[in-house]
Amino acid sequence: MKGQVKKVVLAYSGGLDTSVILRWLQETYRCEVVTFTADLGQGEELEPARKKAEMLGVKEIFIEDLREEFVRDYVFPMFRANALYEGVYLLGTSIARPLIAKRQIEIARQVGADAVAHGATGKGNDQVRFELGYYALEPNIKVIAPWREWDLTSRTRLIDYAEKHQIPIPKDKRGEAPFSVDSNLLHISAEGKVLEDPWVEPEEYVYSRTVAPEEAPDEPEYVEIEFRRGDAVAVNGKPLSPAALLAELNAIGGRHGIGRVDLVENRFVGMKSRGVYETPGGTILHAAHRGIESLTLDRGAMHLKDELMPRYAELVYNGFWFSPEREMLQALIDKSQERVDGVVRLKCYKGHVRVVGRKSPHSLYSLAHVTFEEDSVYDQRDAEGFIRLQALRLRLAAATRRRET
Numbered sequence: 001m002k003g004q005v006k007k008v009v010l011a012y013s014g015g016l017d018t019s020v021i022l023r024w025l026q027e028t029y030r031c032e033v034v035t036f037t038a039d040l041g042q043g044e045e046l047e048p049a050r051k052k053a054e055m056l057g058v059k060e061i062f063i064e065d066l067r068e069e070f071v072r073d074y075v076f077p078m079f080r081a082n083a084l085y086e087g088v089y090l091l092g093t094s095i096a097r098p099l100i101a102k103r104q105i106e107i108a109r110q111v112g113a114d115a116v117a118h119g120a121t122g123k124g125n126d127q128v129r130f131e132l133g134y135y136a137l138e139p140n141i142k143v144i145a146p147w148r149e150w151d152l153t154s155r156t157r158l159i160d161y162a163e164k165h166q167i168p169i170p171k172d173k174r175g176e177a178p179f180s181v182d183s184n185l186l187h188i189s190a191e192g193k194v195l196e197d198p199w200v201e202p203e204e205y206v207y208s209r210t211v212a213p214e215e216a217p218d219e220p221e222y223v224e225i226e227f228r229r230g231d232a233v234a235v236n237g238k239p240l241s242p243a244a245l246l247a248e249l250n251a252i253g254g255r256h257g258i259g260r261v262d263l264v265e266n267r268f269v270g271m272k273s274r275g276v277y278e279t280p281g282g283t284i285l286h287a288a289h290r291g292i293e294s295l296t297l298d299r300g301a302m303h304l305k306d307e308l309m310p311r312y313a314e315l316v317y318n319g320f321w322f323s324p325e326r327e328m329l330q331a332l333i334d335k336s337q338e339r340v341d342g343v344v345r346l347k348c349y350k351g352h353v354r355v356v357g358r359k360s361p362h363s364l365y366s367l368a369h370v371t372f373e374e375d376s377v378y379d380q381r382d383a384e385g386f387i388r389l390q391a392l393r394l395r396l397a398a399a400t401r402r403r404e405t
Helices: 016-029 047-055 067-080 094-111 126-137 155-164 242-255 280-296 299-318 324-336 382-404
Strands: 007-011 032-039 061-065 115-117 142-144 180-183 188-191 221-228 231-235 260-266 272-278 342-349 352-359
Touching (some): 007 016, 016 032, 032 047, 067 242, 067 324, 094 115, 094 299, 126 142, 221 280, 242 280
Parallel strands (some): 007 032, 115 142
Antiparallel strands (some): 180 188, 188 272, 221 231, 221 342, 342 352
């Protein structure tokens, strides 16, 4: 194993796991390690990661603010599809991985690295997402996944290794962590430990981005979101960049307890897992986007999108962001958004968000046709022939059954 790798780019958070991985790579592969830390809006100070990497002897350290790119080029395209995995999950962790993988590969090319490494375990989805991204962008790259190689198979062993090598351990990581957390600007997730029994309701301390719906304000809050070509561009009349817009919706949703999901999902590797997710801004955005589409999309286009959405969501969840089929679906979805412009008004209250108004310059809603009052554009007698033609195959089948009995 030693000598096979000269330089590796590590996806590095500065936490216990990736700090141990950093030292383990140096010891095991005797190679130079380059660290890459992405700011995707996780809300944590990232400079400590730089200091810890320097302390561990790293010479090339990349810490990059990718929040705008994350929302503009990954979250927004996914939201144009209204993507929900298994009908519930807004894919907050899944959609972050292809961007991290892409930037890792770009850095590897920049610094002349021949390998990349990640801290995902051998049981989860992230190992698949990272590595499918790596190989799609750099087919001959060497991938190092320490959790599939080393014998540090428990939290206790990780801590022992860290102490042996004088790696600083965050105080909250000593002993048994209550649960595992992943966060970015779209969501925060919690899995494992106290959440592993799917019968037991999560304690309130599990949640960090939303107040309990029971504790949310007693007065509803209205919010207006403007869309242009399927992407949100303004909140309450104020134009915002993609990342700033999502942050604003997070604040609104968070104070009203919106976006909590307790889900048992099917991992790509085959097992079921229980996750608790908070996606306050994304939940509002999803409702708003469906609201503006209801006014601007033709029925056939809308129903076709709904048929394709589960497939698109599964591709994102399973790590196939850079696959030709996802890109093909994206082209179709983006075509559908050409006239998805307008404003949606939503009501936020006690953990719920619902559309209460929508308007668009491209609205397909015709009051003249749909009114219950007298009109001059629709002849109700036309419905008789329409219904008889629709019923023809049903009548023929019924007549055949009657003859046979």
